Amino acid sequence: MYGLVNKAIQDMVCNRFGEETWKEIKHKAEVDVDVFLSMEGYPDDMTHKLVKAASVVLSLSPKQIMQAFGEFWVQYTAQEGYGEMMDMSGDTLPEFLENLDNLHARVGVSFPKLQPPSFECTDMEENSLSLHYRSDREGLTPMILGLVKGLGTRFDTEVHITQTQSRDEGAEHDEFLVIYKPN
Numbered sequence: 001m002y003g004l005v006n007k008a009i010q011d012m013v014c015n016r017f018g019e020e021t022w023k024e025i026k027h028k029a030e031v032d033v034d035v036f037l038s039m040e041g042y043p044d045d046m047t048h049k050l051v052k053a054a055s056v057v058l059s060l061s062p063k064q065i066m067q068a069f070g071e072f073w074v075q076y077t078a079q080e081g082y083g084e085m086m087d088m089s090g091d092t093l094p095e096f097l098e099n100l101d102n103l104h105a106r107v108g109v110s111f112p113k114l115q116p117p118s119f120e121c122t123d124m125e126e127n128s129l130s131l132h133y134r135s136d137r138e139g140l141t142p143m144i145l146g147l148v149k150g151l152g153t154r155f156d157t158e159v160h161i162t163q164t165q166s167r168d169e170g171a172e173h174d175e176f177l178v179i180y181k182p183n
């Protein structure tokens with residue numbers, strides 16, 4: 001995973017809980033990286049250890065941590081220089097979700113170590129769609145719930161997302177029902 005992800009986790013923890021808490025989480029995760037370099041590749045396991053340690057230190061479930069991080073990621077990347085790229089990916093929540101694979105393809109051109117997941121939208125209705133999430137990574141599904149919530153904030157759109165299929169329960173990929181209503 002690119003360092004930008006671990007840097008975003010650090011910023012979220014520092015903004016909300018302070019430097020000391022972040023140091024405690026890094027120590028518990030046995031991660032002794034002083035500064036995460038955004039464009040450096042880090043082992044996915046490091047991200048999972050940081051999430052697990054944050055869950056213990058903050059007394060929140062890993063699912064809650066990943067969901068909060070997904071929501072934070074949308075505003076973080078927009079302010080960290082990916083705002084225009086995201087603006088080009090759609091003016092509404094459904095449009096953005098439909099263009100997410102193109103967004104990743106654009107990022108991947110400049111950053112070849114990117115291993116993006118794939119998102120597909122089906123059953124598009126006026127105020128709902130089915131979002132299919134396929135990834136080579138395990139265990140990040142709760143982040144998707146937060147990412148879609150973060151997009152609701154970005155597009156000033158009320159959004160409800162429920163998981164309708166789960167890899168953990170034997171499905172080929174995770175699937176979500178996304179219901180949205182622009183404010």
Ligand SMILES: O=C(O)CCCCN(CCc1ccccc1OCc1ccc(-c2ccc(Oc3ccccc3)cc2)cc1)Cc1ccc(C(=O)O)cc1
Pocket residue numbers: 001002003004005038039040074077082100103104107111113114115116117134135136137140143147148151
């Ligand atoms: O792998 C999984 O199964 C779950 C990953 C969920 C995280 N994605 C979130 C995608 C997303 C969903 C909803 C709304 C916005 C989203 O992201 C927008 C986005 C996507 C990628 C980047 C990005 C940009 C540069 C990157 O790497 C850098 C950074 C600085 C300098 C050089 C390279 C890495 C990701 C920025 C915004 C983004 C992503 C982040 C990192 C990677 C990766 O390192 O492979 C792949 C995808």
